Amino acid sequence: MEEQRMDENRIVATNVTFHYPDEEHNAVDQVSMRVKRGEFLAILGHNGSGKSTLAKLFNALYVPDSGTVVVCGMDTVDDELVFDIRQNAGMVFQNPDNQIVATIVEEDVAFGLENNGVPPAEIRTRIDEALKIVNMSEYAQKAPHMLSGGQKQRVAIAGILAMKPKVIILDEATAMLDPSGREEVMNTVHRLNREEGISIVIITHYMSEAATADYLVVMDHGKIHMTGTPRKVFADVENVRGLGLDVPPMTSLAHELRQAGIDLRPDVLTVEEMVEEVCRLSSKN
Template sequence: MSKDMLSTRNVYFSYRTEDSEKLVLNDVSVSIKEGEFVVILGHNGSGKSTLAKHFNAILLPKDGDVFVEELNTKEENSIWNIRQKAGMVFQNPDNQIVATIVEEDVAFGPENLGVPPEEIRVRVDEALTAVNMIDYKEHGPHLLSGGQKQRVAIAGVLAMKPRCIILDEPTAMLDPSGRREVISTIKKLNREENITIVLITHYMEEAAQADRIIVMDSGNPIIEGTPREVFKEVEKLKTIGLDVPQMTELSYKLRQSGVALKEDILTIEEMVDEICRLK
């Protein structure tokens, strides 16, 4: 059994305003295994992005503990190591790109870690190759598409050799082609490099490709399981304002009309197979 890469124990967190406190995480205990690809779903305000920011110590819990492997994020002298183990990619790649040449941008993180120049050269080329952007290493980031910029942002995190990458809605600002590029890159890194992936997304088709899904509502995980297990809960998900993949939705509506289909259909191919089986 693989060990925990990330875990939280009874975590509480509030955002403080001038005259009140809003509880955003309410006694959250979750664990994510080494090498796992986990998606966190939830409507706006559910706590999913706040939880993600706890995973690499951008935020610290009011109560409870967050561990990155064996390191507690509350220990100030561990923050440096925590952020080397768990890298973070945000929604807008323009906010993460700091240089005017792609390869210089990817080198920025390792340079700040004090990595020797010859090792930086190797890391930059490896990271850009991993995200299929090596041919663009001498380009200006401003000339790239949204999907390409996000892949450069991922390469910048990869060059720091993290064990885990947390991505907070990295495809939210991209067109369908850019979204496919980024998700394909994430899956490749998980499968080929065994990098633990935590993906926050609003897109159910992206979530369907994960090993496991955690659904957040009002600061709590309310459903956990494989995509098939989670998306079978169509009515519960709709109650908290979430959709399901299109084929799951179609299957749900057809079953309501009396068509005998499986509950856990996720893809077009599975829907075609089921319909052919009915003939």
């Protein structure tokens, strides 16, 4: 029973508190949450809500002051397990330029494997596989600075993918990209979630990205403020806006139409759903 539960949960955070030395308030305050196997989870919050700190706690880059973070059954407090944890919970960062180490794409993808002492022949097959999955095979020999932002982030994802992780955490990985780069990265991440069964945690302040997740965690002042499916969270438009966050455009439109007295569903997320709703209304009248 116990074992089965461990297998179902990729990351379990229990009453996690974390505090930066020179700051007054806790960056993360009594947070408990879990990331299930194969789940696509989004953590939302405005700047300074503690969402990025939480991401770093999931990867053993930070260790909680109190409470526990257990990644794939391993407690991040345990120094011996740090590298196993990092291999299982890979992390993509915000700035595409500042996370690529090597001067050639394929060497960068190999970096994590080299660190873990994987034999050269296996590194070869694993990086070829990883680059293929993110559709970057033809760029294997290119210099990273010749790539677009979206391509760089895909290389970063490949570097993590090659380590065969169970969870990938994207810490605002699309924040510095143009819309097409953002789409490239989100499509890649969704495909990994669907086809490879890798759990995904995205930290974002783009509501359209959050809307595609299975589950949302909304943070405010280091605490979890709301949780639930995107439909449920965004339907509470006033509450979300109260945190300085936006809701997806269609949800916002539905909200305003409702206030104008039109009887739409409050939890409309996408354009397609809006079209459906409007058709339903017009057929009724």
